[in-house]
Amino acid sequence: MAGLRAPKAGSARDAQIRIDAAFDPVEGRRCLEWIRELTGENFVTDAGPEKYRVVDNFWKVLRDGFLLCKVLNVVVPDNLKCNFNAPTFRPTANPQFQAARERERIELFNRKLEEFGVSPDNCFLVDCLYERTNLWQVAASIRALGTEFESRPSFTGMRWWPRKAEANPRNFSDEVLNAGNTIINLQYGSNKGASAKGMTFGKKRMIMKE
Template sequence: MEKEEEEEEEEIEKVDNAFDADEATKCLVWIREITGEDIPVESVMGDKQKVSEFFYETLKDGFLLCRLANCIVPEEMQINMKSLTFKKSSNEAFESARERARLEIFCEKMMEFGVPETLTFQIDSLYERTNLVQAYCAIRNFGMEAESRPSFTGERFWPKKAEENRRTFTEEQLRASAGVINLQMGTNKGASQSGMTFGKQRMITEK
């Protein structure tokens, strides 16, 4: 039992160490710009632990994330935030269930909008704070999907989605390439990384 507890603590520590305060902050800034909600993220900037706590407390009840979704998805996909799920309950058990339900609705809307299920997050990752990295990565993926739409005309906030580079070769070209040895085969040259830039508020309403 003691060994299991130690392993669990080690796992939690690994997740905490992987938390990127800058990336989480960027997500909160983007949410603020899109929704217009007051999110005083500047009050915790510079302190990783405070950013982690602020990120968790700001998003765990699902309200803000669902507002974010409604600012981005088309009208026919809008979340009904007047339903019982979005009414605060004085019963702790009921409220906990509703908070989880809101997070689930947000994840469903991300997938409906085009974000693959593997790029969303598990409810406990945010609600139980077991993997906040997964949560802010999902929000980033949502933003990237939104900015990939033809209707998007604002200033880019997130890096571009990887786009398929479809090429068509003639049969003659394919035969010629069959006898060519890739010069990079067996080497690790040619690798590179690129940075990300911040952007400005915009609204996406078309699919």
């Protein structure tokens, strides 16, 4: 668990500092506000102007994986919804069992995320959230889920996220494509001024008798 893990040192600590610095507080608040809007759950989305408070609140709100699975059930079709009656979502008094179930929820969220159409590059490892090693990637996954959800033809609500890039194929005729073969691009170089006339390099070699 995160509270029992030894603090990082050396290059690992430096790398973690850079990862933590990449977290955008505005994006973190937006993720929580979007989740609260869709799920109807009441939780803190703005812990204050200080970045460390925003990061700490973002982690504590999402760490058990419950809200992630709940917002997932709002946006995905019925065949991908999580079963909240499963043992994974049942509370337990055993701390070890509870930690295992929380990690299972996060893993389930990521698996359903891919099945919904989100790129694996936009998913995150369980420890990114549970052990707080890369909250920036967690926010990116939530944004990717929202973007995928709002890109569906059935979506009619208010947009929270940037539009998903769409393919824009171009079809050129053979005549247009072959026209480029008659042009010498300047990136290939130029033969203008290709002369060494008048150029000297250093002193002439003098061969003298001893």
